[in-house]
Amino acid sequence: MSDLLRFEDFHVGRKFDCGPYHVTKEEIVEFAAEFDPQPHHLDEEAAKSSMLGGLAASGWHVCAIAMRMLADTLILKIANRGGVGSREGRWMKPVRPGDTLRMEIEVVEARASNSRPDVGFVTFDCRIYNAREQVALVSMTPIIGKRSAP
C-alpha cells in the first residue's frame, strides 16, 4: 500500500488528467428517470423547446460522471478515506448525447486535519471539457491519508 499517493503528494497547483468518458443518450435518460425526471433530461422533443435547446444530462449526472472519471484515473491510487463534500458545482454548458468528456483536476487547497493527525483534506477543482469547450466545474474534497502518520 506504500505506493499510494498520500496527502503530502497533493501540493497546490498539481494537476491530473482524467477521462475520456463517452456519454450516451441511454444513460442520460436512465439517470434522469431515476433522479431528475424533468422533460429536458428525458425527452428529445420536449428538450428542443427548452432553454437547453436539446436533450442534455442532468447536472447531478455530470457530477457523478466527474466522480467516475476521478475513480477510473486516480482515486484507487490515492490513500482516500472518503469525502467531505463539494464546495462548488457549475453547470456551464449542456452535456449532450455523444459527447466525449475529459477532465482536468487541479489541487486548489491542501489542509491537514486539526482533529485527526493521520489525514488531511485536499480540494480538487475538476474542469470538465467536451471536444469544444469547458462544460462544467465540479469541486471535490477527499480526505487523504498522510504518508507519515505520527
Added chain:
Amino acid sequence: MSDLLRFEDFHVGRKFDCGPYHVTKEEIVEFAAEFDPQPHHLDEEAAKSSMLGGLAASGWHVCAIAMRMLADTLILKIANRGGVGSREGRWMKPVRPGDTLRMEIEVVEARASNSRPDVGFVTFDCRIYNAREQVALVSMTPIIGKRSAP
C-alpha cells in the same frame, strides 16, 4: 401553466418539505458500481474497516437523491428552466442502507437575471435528515421563470 410557482413566489426564507425517500442497499451498491466504485460504497465487509464504519452511499448519490426528492415534491410545480449548479455540498454523516430521508428546503437567495428579463436565479439550501440527525446539505440554484415577463 399559470398555476406553476414562479420566481416571484420564492422569497428568501420560504421553506418547503420534501421526502420521504427510502434508501436501499441495492441502490447504494448500484450507484457506486456505476459512478463511485470505492470499497466503502460497494462492499459491506470492506466498509466496516473504513472511516465510514460500514456501507454508506456515495456523496454524489446523496446529491442525486436530493434532486429526486426535490423533483417528487416540488420541481414539476415550478416554472423551472434548468439549473446553473450547486454552490455547496456537505456530506456530514453516512447515509446507510435502510435510512429513510427527508429534506427541508429553504430559499436563501433570489436574484433576477441581468441578461434575461424573463427569469431569475433562486438558491435553495436543502438540508437532508435521516431519522436521527442531519446527514447532508445540498445547495441548488434553479433558473425559474417570472410571473410577469416584460
